[in-house]
Amino acid sequence: MIGEKIQYAPNRNGKLISINEAKRGLACNCICPACKSVLIARKGDVRIPHFAHYKNNSCATGYQTSLHLLAKELPASLPAFSASPDITSLIWLPMPFADGII
Numbered sequence: 744m745i746g747e748k749i750q751y752a753p754n755r756n757g758k759l760i761s762i763n764e765a766k767r768g769l770a771c772n773c774i775c776p777a778c779k780s781v782l783i784a785r786k787g788d789v790r791i792p793h794f795a796h797y798k799n800n801s802c803a804t805g806y807q808t809s810l811h812l813l814a815k816e817l818p819a820s821l822p823a824f825s826a827s828p829d830i831t832s833l834i835w836l837p838m839p840f841a842d843g844i845i
């Protein structure tokens with residue numbers, strides 16, 4: 744099930760990469776964000792591409808920790824916005840009601 748497959752993992756430089764940009768196999772040079780063991784990029788033709796632990800199969804939190812790291816990086820990738828909107832650009836428009844315009 745894709746919901747439990749690791750799709751993002753940090754490489755040895757600490758950069759979080761997706762399975763789509765990772766090289767196949769051990770060449771991905773990624774480690775599990777939870778247990779720090781070596782990951783392998785499985786990019787075959789049968790199953791959906793994902794990272795898997797190369798030797799340690801007992802790690803139960805790698806997937807959740809990878810999502811946590813991804814969520815922490817999202818705000819930096821979003822466009823900047825102002826927390827206080829420019830109220831001078833708001834225009835009051837009369838609202839039509841059944842009795843006329845108020």
Ligand SMILES: [Zn+2]
Pocket residue numbers: 775776777778779780796799802803804805
């Ligand atoms: Zn792990």
